[in-house]
Amino acid sequence: MTAATATTADTFRPALHYAARNTWLNDPNGLIFHDGVYHLYYQNNPLDNVWGNMSWGHATSPDLVSWTEHPVAIACDEQEDIFSGSIVFDRDNTSGFGTESAPPLVAVYTSAFKSGSAHAGLQAQSLASSCDGGYTWTKHNGNPVLNRGSAEFRDPKVIRYDGGAGSYWVMVAVEATDFQVVLYRSDDLKNWEFLSTFGPANATGGVWECPDLFPLPLDGDSEQLKWVLTVNLNPGGPNSGSAGQYFVGDFDGTTFTSATTVTEGLQDPARLGEYQWLDWGRDYYAAVSFSDAPNDRRLMIAWMNNWEYANQIPTSPWRSPMSLAREISLRTVDGRPRLIQKAAGDLSAPSSIGRPFTLERMEISDCTRVLDGAEGSVQRIDLTLTPGSAEEFGLIVRANGAHGTRIGIRPAQGTLHIDRRTSGRTDFHETFPSIDTAPIQPIGGSYQLTIYVDRCSVEIFSQDGQVTMTELIFPAPTNTDLAVYAIGGTAIINSLHVDQYV
Template sequence: METLTTNNAAATDIYRPALHYAARDTWLNDPNGLIFHDGVYHLYYQNNPLGNVWGNMSWGHATSTDLLAWTEHPVAIPCDDNEDIFSGSIVYDRTNTSGFGTGSVAPLVAIYTSAYKPGSEHEGIQAQSLAYSLDGGYTWTKHANNPVLDRRSANFRDPKVIRYDGGEGSCWVMVAVEAQDFKVVFYKSEDLKNWEFLSSFGPANATGGIWECPDLFPLPVDGDPENVKWVLTVNLNPGGPNRGSAGQYFIGDFDGTSFTSTSAETAGLHSPDDHGAYHWLDWGRDYYAAVSFNDAPDNRRLMIGWMNNWEYANHIPTTPWRSPMSLAREVSLQTIDGNLCLVQRPAGDWTALVTQEPFSLAETTIDDSEQVLPGAAGTVQRIDVSFAPGSAKEFGLVLRGDGAKGTHVGIRPDEGRLFVDRRQSGQTDFHESFPSVDTAPVRSSSDSYDLSIFVDRCSIEVFAQGGQVTMAELIFPAEDNTDLAVFAAGGTATISSLQVTQLE
């Protein structure tokens, strides 16, 4: 197989991430076809192989063995004069139900959206098509009889296919969207080629923008395999809790035919701006189109999202590449204060990336001030900190700073809010909507606020209270803005513990 590059190669610009995947010199957006196969994690994604803005949609391809270092490969499924290759998923057809396998080789089968171009037989239509691979996912052949599922719709897209095992046997189940109708549609198949409509879900909860990129998976509640719930995720643009693109999730039951949510409310019951009434995958501005890996080892549920926002996606100041992916996150379903919610934690063995002895700070009180921490500076870091609130109106950290400016990440305890203020984070003038103060609800645990923050060259990902709340945000600081500071405003706050680990 041909290899192009890894994202950990020598940086060609100051924003190229060290911890997050980005294409070598092209545009990427939605993750597609996530699958673990033969010991390798495969990440496919929406890719413009001819430029660094959206267009010419094809499937790019990268692989990893540890979810941390990614190797880029040639375009997997390219667009052509007939169709763009929109989002979709990949399954391992172990028993060759599709008939695409040969001899002892079972195929990988990609189910993707054909967005048909002007002049094609299906002009203006989005329908679902197949491609298959017999070499482990590196080369692909389109099915001769595409499309295999056509609703004669211009906005029917983003199929996620899973293997469902129920009381009456197993089958393939597809979840896709009618994007402008705020509906997830469910189909089943025995052979991936012939599909039968099952049901639909929605509109429900957030409907401030079109629905895209759904996913469906079971999770044990609090780790109990005898108590399993199903999670349906769906992304929307715009309509996110802090403007622009975002993802929401529903918790409920799936019986092989329909999904019934215990966390959904009829669209319109709340104001479109009543974001606190819904479950969000991430409260930051830059986490969209998140989907999970099929066949992850040990039944882990691992997700990756696109780290960008359609409000300014084509304008972020990176070159020649544009847009990174998020870190891989392991998600679980836990009972928090009597309510079920997704808890997300970064996946991967981070100890392999540690470059020096961590910086540590013991119990320290800050009194209405901002203090730079000598010895804690860096551009690629993991920061673990616990705060005990005092009289301060807000407190937290200043990341990638220069002694005066930086990205503020902190807590407003009286409001019960986590916030990220990137108005002075570096380059912000490339788009009017980028400078922002973004917030999320957060509760203290035993009068403590605990944050794990992953800082990369153009982003931060915040995991609060053990991953109960997350915020992913792009930032574009100057190369020499490396300071880390602590602050409290309007009173005192105490740092119970702080550890800063340099990563590379």
């Protein structure tokens, strides 16, 4: 967890989310659980709080909530920037970078070669190894280990495949501007053999980046194992700018086959809402999952920002937080497999921080009502609502009376929305003040929301994690009201519970 007390110069530093101490970060990289510790590496500019000088920053956590920042793990140099990638525990020392008794961690990353390099202008895949648990790294003398002669070949996620085709390493990377995922195999992480490609498919409104590939049981049944391919894109998200999509299907060790593709080739703009999105908000990008998470949990973290305005958000001296870690599963919903997402880690509020606020059944009618005793700047809100005659109803968080971030439901349109036009600071970029929507349908006639509010963000998990929305906000420190509202009729608050964190 980052600093719990904001200073005047650091009003927006999150309490529940990781942010670097005084530098820029973007894509999470190399997520791995190793020797009882969660390691979060990330794209980092160690010299400034805007994008540049790309290196791998590093933080660790015992619980996915409290994070400790460490020195830069893999630094850029005069030959290359260190772009995104992944880390594996080479437990059988297939790479030869460790020993049988002390196997290494191996980072597979994209070398973005600079003008002074023999590979100037190209992006290719390289290796670094660590024999001290991931704290210091040595670049491989034989880098790059996979070079396609491409300027847009990046973001390798490496997994260990054990199946009918054998046992070997599989790399999932992208040819970004071709909207293609490319797959390779290796026995030693150094020599790679081409397997297949996937795409273009579904959303292709921007370059493809940061893919991931992993198995999940459908509906908790290990006999129904499905493979999930995620791929992020920028721009082209459902509400403009950066976003991530996913496909569900099968992987036979060579080829991924999607069972959920809506459009082959370049996207049909009219069908954007039919694609399967990791998150419908504006600020959830470059999401990837942890390797070797305990108990076979699939845990994911994303960069909580959007390339439309990423370098301009009003934070200092740091810039950009990560999302909460999420545990994801696969469930059949309306006849098709869908990812279900819930916040991971123990996010229960300390008992020493204020009294929880609880409200049982309240009808609201064409009004906005500030809830006395529910104010706060960092909160978890659990809410169940039943529609009446209102056109729209919901909550206003981090509010000053009726002004704040509006989280609303419009039953007739079947939408959940976040309206941040009066959320606080919005003047730093023309696209930031927005109304963003996601599809939502009632379950048993009601809507259920779990909302994590932090000093610069809201993350919404709705309908038991079927639909998520993540967005940055920059309210004044004094804007701490929580209000409920209905427009054009009535709605019922069945239950509302608020835990305060700070």
